[in-house]
Amino acid sequence: MNQHTRVDAAPIAFIDVAAQRRRLGGRIDAAVACVLDHCQFVLGPEAALAAFCGARHAVTCASGTDALLMVLMAKGIGPGDAVICPSFTFCATAEMVALVGATPVFADIDAATFNIAPDSAARAVAVARRVGLNPRMIIPVDLFGLPADYKAINALAAAEKLFVLDDAAQGFGAVAGNRNIGTLADATTTSFFPAKPLGCYGDGGAVFTDDDDMRDILVSLRVHGQGSDRYDNVRIGLAARLDTIQAAVLIEKLKIFPDEIAERNRIARRYSQHLGDVVTVPRAPGDVTSVWAQYTIRIKAGTRDAFAVALKAQGIPTAIYYPKPLHRQEAYRHFPADERGLPVSDSIAEEVISLPMHAYLDETTQDRIIAAVLRAVGA
Numbered sequence: 278m279n280q281h282t283r284v285d286a287a288p289i290a291f292i293d294v295a296a297q298r299r300r301l302g303g304r305i306d307a308a309v310a311c312v313l314d315h316c317q318f319v320l321g322p323e324a325a326l327a328a329f330c331g332a333r334h335a336v337t338c339a340s341g342t343d344a345l346l347m348v349l350m351a352k353g354i355g356p357g358d359a360v361i362c363p364s365f366t367f368c369a370t371a372e373m374v375a376l377v378g379a380t381p382v383f384a385d386i387d388a389a390t391f392n393i394a395p396d397s398a399a400r401a402v403a404v405a406r407r408v409g410l411n412p413r414m415i416i417p418v419d420l421f422g423l424p425a426d427y428k429a430i431n432a433l434a435a436a437e438k439l440f441v442l443d444d445a446a447q448g449f450g451a452v453a454g455n456r457n458i459g460t461l462a463d464a465t466t467t468s469f470f471p472a473k474p475l476g477c478y479g480d481g482g483a484v485f486t487d488d489d490d491m492r493d494i495l496v497s498l499r500v501h502g503q504g505s506d507r508y509d510n511v512r513i514g515l516a517a518r519l520d521t522i523q524a525a526v527l528i529e530k531l532k533i534f535p536d537e538i539a540e541r542n543r544i545a546r547r548y549s550q551h552l553g554d555v556v557t558v559p560r561a562p563g564d565v566t567s568v569w570a571q572y573t574i575r576i577k578a579g580t581r582d583a584f585a586v587a588l589k590a591q592g593i594p595t596a597i598y599y600p601k602p603l604h605r606q607e608a609y610r611h612f613p614a615d616e617r618g619l620p621v622s623d624s625i626a627e628e629v630i631s632l633p634m635h636a637y638l639d640e641t642t643q644d645r646i647i648a649a650v651l652r653a654v655g656a
């Protein structure tokens with residue numbers, strides 16, 4: 278192996294948290310030290326998060342999963358209720374629906390955006406009614422950082438009287454038209470898990486809403502259903518606070534987040550320019566800016582394993598989100614779905630593979646990844 282190939286095969290990080298830490302480490306260390314000094318461990322960066330996206334309220338909590346659960350609880354969703362979800366998502370979207378005793382009803386996705394297909398969601402509503410459920414909510418997911426089709430979803434929701442909960446665990450920071458994620462649905466949840474576009478150093482999440490009453494209920498729910506003080510319990514709740522150390526990390530990271538989003542978009546554009554002729558690259562519709570939680574391409578079914586092995590041999594990690602849609606999972610396959618089946622979710626699950634994506638991928642590394650993909654597909 279000559280010098281050149283040895284350098285080329287050095288492993289690349291899929292998501293490089295250390296590179297961001299090199300940029301921000303001192304500021305975060307100081308912010309955390311300040312938290313340790315004043316010993317307030319349970320407050321959140323709520324005003325900054327709400328201002329960032331333009332929502333009236335942000336309510337922080339312990340994870341993106343808790344955020345979903347808190348909204349479902351706040352809306353009193355439970356047995357007999359149906360909640361329409363995409364099948365091609367991380368399990369938490371439907372998991373929290375089932376946890377409160379309601380029934381997730383699965384809809385298919387759009388092949389170009391990977392997001393819930395409004396026509397399939399409409400059929401899922403009809404299926405829910407036919408099996409005797411009361412359709413009350415729809416949870417579009419901004420998969421891989423791309424906002425779902427809120428115009429169509431909000432129109433469907435208005436016609437069917439559904440509450441729209443945007444699961445923006447992957448999409449916080451994205452924009453559709455002139456509106457930010459956080460303001461496109463009745464409520465929005467996000468995750469600050471470290472691998473997310475805006476991640477803290479542990480678990481964290483938030484709910485965004487313009488509804489004052491919902492905000493008050495969420496604040497109560499995250500601390501054991503507290504009322505006027507923490508020993509006044511007015512409802513059944515959770516222990517779901519964001520701890521202040523994570524809040525301190527988030528406040529610092531939020532300051533450089535716009536810059537990181539711009540970088541992610543630059544990298545995605547470059548990938549697409551170079552790979553668009555040989556694989557199916559992700560495309561954001563005209564008025565939408567993705568936050569590129571993942572850069573996910575599609576390659577011919579049956580070739581994915583060999584493709585991943587070829588990239589790995591060149592030091593390039595890949596990931597598959599998601600190898601099995603929820604309606605094929607043991608825990609979820611008994612739930613109802615669009616009567617036409619979910620053919621797009623089924624086929625896309627065999628074709629998707631995500632390339633390294635983070636704001637600190639320099640051009641040399643991008644070029645290595647692009648060259649490796651071109652070699653692996655024989656272009």
Ligand SMILES: Cc1ncc(COP(=O)(O)O)c(C=O)c1O
Pocket residue numbers: 340341342343366367369370418444446447467468469470480481482
């Ligand atoms: C679409 C989606 N929803 C919900 C979650 C749950 O977020 P958390 O891991 O913070 O609980 C995730 C996390 O990966 C996700 O991707």
